[in-house]
Amino acid sequence: GESVGLHLPTLSVQEGDNSIINCAYSNSASDYFIWYKQESGKGPQFIIDIRSNMDKRQGQRVTVLLNKTVKHLSLQIAATQPGDSAVYFCAENMRGSARQLTFGSGTQLTVLP
């Protein structure tokens, strides 16, 4: 079946640099996407979402970009901080009568001092 996947399992960035985490999805019926952050021992924490009628959405230090042509989603974190170290998941929500989130495998972001 179709699923959400991530390009890279790990990403290391220097503190203060920008981070870009990528996600590929294959289900063209998905119309809502969410990025979650999961710190060790904690539950996933909502970061930002975007609907399929948008290409870009900005939050505090985070931006999500959606490219429906190539079915690609990215999360940009500006001025990455040590507290940003975590696993980041993208999730998609498909149109249909029984909506549910399908999660990607996650990317481990490590912020180097």
Place this chain on the structure above:
Amino acid sequence: DSGVTQTPKHLITATGQRVTLRCSPRSGDLSVYWYQQSLDQGLQFLIHYYNGEERAKGNILERFSAQQFPDLHSELNLSSLELGDSALYFCASSVTRAGETQYFGPGTRLLVL
């Protein structure tokens, strides 16, 4: 703090046993979702309840069952436990039944020995 509470935080039990995990959604949220997170499977959707009624089933084993009570809290029952059931179990809640923005609890870590 997402506002979703889960108990217990940790659970250690033996194979063949039965356990009950409890979840209280955020105030006002009518939907509760259960997920299993293991090292080799990632975050897997198990089941969704909306206002007391089952809305969708994912990869939930027949040994597992859930329910949502009139006060909207939910319980996930795991029976005839096997070693492979060891995992983190998360519940999430959302306002609507559309499966959109879901807020996760801190999880219950289950260890089956």
